[in-house]
Amino acid sequence: MTLSTSETNININIDMFLVQRQVAVGGPAEVGLPATLSVTDEGGGRGTDTLLGRCEPMRRWETGVPEGCPWVAVDGVDLAVDDRGAGQPVICLHAIAHGSADFDAFAARAAGRYRVLRIDWPGQGRSGEDGVAPAPARYAALLRGVVVHLGMEDPVIIGCSIGGAAALEYASRYPVRALVLANPGGLVTPSATVSRACRAMSRFFAAGRRGAWWFGLAYRAYYQLVLPWPQAWRQRQRIVRAGYENAALLAAAWSTFADPKQADQRRAAIDLDVPVLFTWAMQDRINVFKASQATIAQMKNARVVKFDGGHAAFLEQPRQFVVEFDRFIVGIGGAVQRAPSRPVAAPLALAQ
Numbered sequence: 001m002t003l004s005t006s007e008t009n010i011n012i013n014i015d016m017f018l019v020q021r022q023v024a025v026g027g028p029a030e031v032g033l034p035a036t037l038s039v040t041d042e043g044g045g046r047g048t049d050t051l052l053g054r055c056e057p058m059r060r061w062e063t064g065v066p067e068g069c070p071w072v073a074v075d076g077v078d079l080a081v082d083d084r085g086a087g088q089p090v091i092c093l094h095a096i097a098h099g100s101a102d103f104d105a106f107a108a109r110a111a112g113r114y115r116v117l118r119i120d121w122p123g124q125g126r127s128g129e130d131g132v133a134p135a136p137a138r139y140a141a142l143l144r145g146v147v148v149h150l151g152m153e154d155p156v157i158i159g160c161s162i163g164g165a166a167a168l169e170y171a172s173r174y175p176v177r178a179l180v181l182a183n184p185g186g187l188v189t190p191s192a193t194v195s196r197a198c199r200a201m202s203r204f205f206a207a208g209r210r211g212a213w214w215f216g217l218a219y220r221a222y223y224q225l226v227l228p229w230p231q232a233w234r235q236r237q238r239i240v241r242a243g244y245e246n247a248a249l250l251a252a253a254w255s256t257f258a259d260p261k262q263a264d265q266r267r268a269a270i271d272l273d274v275p276v277l278f279t280w281a282m283q284d285r286i287n288v289f290k291a292s293q294a295t296i297a298q299m300k301n302a303r304v305v306k307f308d309g310g311h312a313a314f315l316e317q318p319r320q321f322v323v324e325f326d327r328f329i330v331g332i333g334g335a336v337q338r339a340p341s342r343p344v345a346a347p348l349a350l351a352q
Helices: 016-024 059-063 100-110 136-150 162-171 192-210 215-226 230-241 243-257 266-271 289-297 318-331
Strands: 002-005 010-013 071-074 077-085 089-093 115-119 156-160 178-182 276-281 302-307
Touching: 059 100, 059 230, 059 243, 071 136, 077 100, 077 136, 089 100, 089 136, 089 162, 100 115, 100 156, 100 230, 100 318, 115 136, 136 162, 156 162, 162 178, 162 266, 178 318, 192 215, 192 243, 215 230, 215 243, 230 243, 266 289, 276 318, 289 302, 302 318
Parallel strands: 089 115, 089 156, 156 178, 178 276, 276 302
Antiparallel strands: 002 010, 071 077, 077 115
């Protein structure tokens, strides 16, 4: 079989039997060779046994909520959630192909003062698969099901990348106290150039979906650009190990990003009346601040704090992020309180 990709200028012949044999005896996990997947309902995440018939944990699980957290079922999707602390509800929404462990440092520092809810998006972390393509509107609808089920009112939503776009979509439809957006998608002016770049990224990830042998190495290099700061190294390693598992999802997501009808959140952002704090990681090589600056300037109640980092300030600069988050909550009249630890909720029933 011949694989060709313009992004890497590689043309190679691959004997897929030999590639699968290499995987079967164990490839280098640090570059994320295709993992064997399992069917299980223990410890979070429900996988599909798709490669070589072996049963092992999915690598993406370790990027998500802690083992043993419950699921909320919304519109046929089992969403893994971690619900802890008490006080002002704060919801954490991660980037595509990441997981709720992105917010480990934030949750550890904040759960004594807020009720912190982390959600793994479909097919990511420990959540089940979704038959609908990843998009801000879909994720906002799933988020609404969780919020209603848990009885949360006027949450503060922290959203990164597609999580930020979903937060904007959600806030345009439902009550929120405020938004904290970390390098969110959807604020760039659509253009043919932007769409071409997104489709090129989709093709890159599609190579991982096909099992291209070089993809693991390329994905590792890519994530050294996305999350370059040392505070993020542990989660970056987890994300890289799950690269092949998440490649199909990433290809679908970047295809969505190429479609302005699904990705554009500029009007939702400009029409918002609630306070918005942007925590922008300024070394982002893809979602650069300058491209979103015009939209942010038109928002009614937005403030920007700039961080060193590649994509996720709360992961790459967690101490500074918590300081700015607390300052923002106080500034909008919220209480930064000491509260007893709130245990993880019992297993949750269907929420629609």
